[in-house]
Amino acid sequence: MSLDQPLAPLPEEGMGFASAWPVRAGDVDPYQRVRFDAVARYLQDIAWEEMQSGAFQHSDPAWIVRRTVVDVIRPIHWPDRVELRRWCSAVSTRWTNMRVRITSENGGLIETEGFWININEFTNMPTRISDDMLAHLSSTTDEHRLRWRPWLTDQTPPESDTDNPFPVRATDIDQYNHVNNAAYWQAVEQYLVDYPKLVAGPHRAVIEYIAPVLARQHVSVRSRYEPGDRTGHPLLRLWFAVGGLTTTAVRIGPLPS
16 A cells, blocks of 8 residues: 555454553543544554463564554544454565554544564564464465555655754653654644644544654654645645654645545
């Protein structure tokens, strides 16, 4: 698939890994909408639960996310309860596309897909997925030649609508000494305050992690807002940079039809 295509459909009924929990007050904005950073934590949590459900926490314990796609079809609001189903939509020997569908009792629907890379705990380099894990992932897909192709290839502009610092806090750092992927979405939410039209209807948010950000590094965020063509579809682009090097790119716009 590509930036403007729909996500892969559900596998057969009952396939994949499922979990559920209530929406918490800390997951939502002042309008009770579940925020993007909360969705990112949901994706981490169900991934962790699936790993703990078998022996994979021993054979394939370390993963990083290279890209996350979040399609908000019907937003989820508090109070509510979410049900999540996670499955593999494509796989190779070192990485996989993992789909998570998030539904809620009150009718919310968020579709997501993440490009996850299996890494060696000691070298932090991509490593082969175990045979048992490959068999598990392959149970929901016939696509076994997944390749990495970046979607967000626009160059970071020399000038932008804004160029703001993004302070890295101690609580943003994960076990790999990197800024956790969910923390970037907090900066995204900060920009969305000024562009509520972006999330007023069905929308797609894509984030790609190009290089890790480490503790104590100084991060700045550049932005560019495009009001849209004659159809009126707006678009927000963000670039995170450290010392002139772009580490992360974000794009938020209307959901592809």
